[in-house]
Amino acid sequence: MTRTFELAGLIRSDNFIDGAWTPAQDNVRFAVTNPASGEIIAEVADSSPADACAATNAAARALPAWRARLPKERAAVLHRWHALIMANLDALGALISLEQGKPLAEGKGEVAYGASYVAWFAEEATRIYGDLIPQQQRGKRMTAVKEPVGVVAAITPWNFPLAMIARKIAPALAAGCTVVAKPAEDTPLTASALVLLAHEAGVPPGVLNLITASRDHAVAAVAEWLHDARVRKITFTGSTPVGKYLARESAETLKKLSLELGGNAPFIVFDDADLEAAVAGLMAAKFRNGGQTCVCPNRVYVQAGVYERFGALLAERVGALKVAPATDPAAQIGPMINSRALDKIARHVDDAVAHGARVLTGGKRLAELGPHYYAPTVLADATAAMQLNSEETFGPIVPLFRFEDEAEAVSAANDTPFGLAAYFYSEGVKRIDRVARALEAGIVGINEGAVASEAAPFGGVKESGYGREGSKYGLDDYLSIKYLCQGNLE
Numbered sequence: 001m002t003r004t005f006e007l008a009g010l011i012r013s014d015n016f017i018d019g020a021w022t023p024a025q026d027n028v029r030f031a032v033t034n035p036a037s038g039e040i041i042a043e044v045a046d047s048s049p050a051d052a053c054a055a056t057n058a059a060a061r062a063l064p065a066w067r068a069r070l071p072k073e074r075a076a077v078l079h080r081w082h083a084l085i086m087a088n089l090d091a092l093g094a095l096i097s098l099e100q101g102k103p104l105a106e107g108k109g110e111v112a113y114g115a116s117y118v119a120w121f122a123e124e125a126t127r128i129y130g131d132l133i134p135q136q137q138r139g140k141r142m143t144a145v146k147e148p149v150g151v152v153a154a155i156t157p158w159n160f161p162l163a164m165i166a167r168k169i170a171p172a173l174a175a176g177c178t179v180v181a182k183p184a185e186d187t188p189l190t191a192s193a194l195v196l197l198a199h200e201a202g203v204p205p206g207v208l209n210l211i212t213a214s215r216d217h218a219v220a221a222v223a224e225w226l227h228d229a230r231v232r233k234i235t236f237t238g239s240t241p242v243g244k245y246l247a248r249e250s251a252e253t254l255k256k257l258s259l260e261l262g263g264n265a266p267f268i269v270f271d272d273a274d275l276e277a278a279v280a281g282l283m284a285a286k287f288r289n290g291g292q293t294c295v296c297p298n299r300v301y302v303q304a305g306v307y308e309r310f311g312a313l314l315a316e317r318v319g320a321l322k323v324a325p326a327t328d329p330a331a332q333i334g335p336m337i338n339s340r341a342l343d344k345i346a347r348h349v350d351d352a353v354a355h356g357a358r359v360l361t362g363g364k365r366l367a368e369l370g371p372h373y374y375a376p377t378v379l380a381d382a383t384a385a386m387q388l389n390s391e392e393t394f395g396p397i398v399p400l401f402r403f404e405d406e407a408e409a410v411s412a413a414n415d416t417p418f419g420l421a422a423y424f425y426s427e428g429v430k431r432i433d434r435v436a437r438a439l440e441a442g443i444v445g446i447n448e449g450a451v452a453s454e455a456a457p458f459g460g461v462k463e464s465g466y467g468r469e470g471s472k473y474g475l476d477d478y479l480s481i482k483y484l485c486q487g488n489l490e
């Protein structure tokens with residue numbers, strides 16, 4: 001029978017190494033707080049390099065047996081894990097909301113979203129094909145086979161505490177790799193709960209190991225993995241500066257890297273767009289997780305002919321959003337993750353207003369609700385001189401930039417070092433083809449704001465990183481190709 005847990009039963013505060021919950025070797029802990037109130041939820045292990053090394057030891061020991069399992073045996077474990085996640089959807093959703101702050105409906109939605117990657121890669125595990133290369137010489141057979149890369153280190157962010165770690169661990173396990181993982185310091189509890197369920201599902205000891213660490217200790221703990229030659233791959237979702245650091249530091253042992261980094265996505269509304277659809281698409285894309293999503297539109301370009309009308313329609317919808325703690329069933333926007341995030345949002349809005357932006361709605365902290373709330377905001381007359389043009393805001397702020405023609409919009413959209421997602425709305429068939437090809441992004445939403453799916457390749461170009469998660473391509477990042485050349489056959 002599939003076991004279900006109450007929320008409290010899912011909370012673990014130790015590291016999970018070699019199949020056992022163990023405190024940090026230094027016995028140090030750090031507090032995890034509820035961003036809605038600042039209250040402490042749990043005190044979890046604050047790991048050192050020694051804990052990171054213990055995790056790698058376990059993962060390296062477990063690798064030969066796990067990679068030797070039949071793909072359908074690994075798939076069966078992943079299917080059981082998926083069933084357990086779905087059976088515990090309500091409690092996991094509540095845990096996400098508790099430590100991350102997103103409204104409960106979104107927390108539950110994230111559980112189903114994360115679980116969909118586990119189901120997807122359970123299936124993909126059984127489809128890892130190689131190639132028989134057309135014969136080049138008599139008596140010689142050439143084949144290409146795919147093998148797991150080895151021990152994988154997964155480092156995950158706080159904005160989707162379940163989905164991001166699920167979509168890294170699932171393909172790694174499907175491919176036959178073993179894993180050492182470190183979730184973000186703000187949201188370690190959901191990751192630990194997921195590992196608990198993986199253990200329940202029958203993931204063998206050492207195959208999946210998790211350590212937690214505070215902001216002060218995380219760098220040293222992760223450095224242990226970066227410099228350990230047994231760790232063959234790093235998969236990371238987070239900021240571009242951290243991604244660059246991981247690439248630099250792991251270069252000594254030439255690890256394979258998947259980096260899903262910053263976004264600053266453009267969203268273009270052309271004169272010929274269906275304006276109602278464009279407003280709905282922007283609302284869906286922008287306000288998911290309160291704007292704290294790498295693929296959230298951050299720079300909204302609206303053509304002059306529809307600029308004022310679009311701004312008015314949008315401001316009305318944004319002004320009606322309900323901001324409240326995750327526990328309020330009517331909440332649509334929760335608190336931001338911490339005070340640093342809130343300060344950055346406030347700095348961007350203040351700077352924009354100082355440079356001439358008009359506040360159509362919002363534009364202020366909501367201190368009466370708690371320490372980390374900011375009103376959903378629409379700013380008109382945004383310009384390239386503003387900080388929010390070049391820095392990703394990661395909050396519920398929509399700046400509206402005016403443009404005259406297509407070339408100007410595409411050039412402004414591409415004028416960024418980032419290239420994760422981009423969106424545009426137009427009813428023109430030829431324009432759709434031209435703009436889709438011209439946008440420098442790994443993901444393009446065309447008359448659509450909800451782009452994420454386990455069946456689609458998720459990832460960026462330029463300084464948004466490399467590698468793809470999800471889809472039939474997602475497994476390749478965890479595999480290496482071995483060429484076998486067999487002679488003397490005739």
Ligand code: SIN
Nearest residue numbers: 159237293294295452
């Ligand atoms: C992210 O914010 O990094 C991921 C969001 C998604 O999966 O849609």
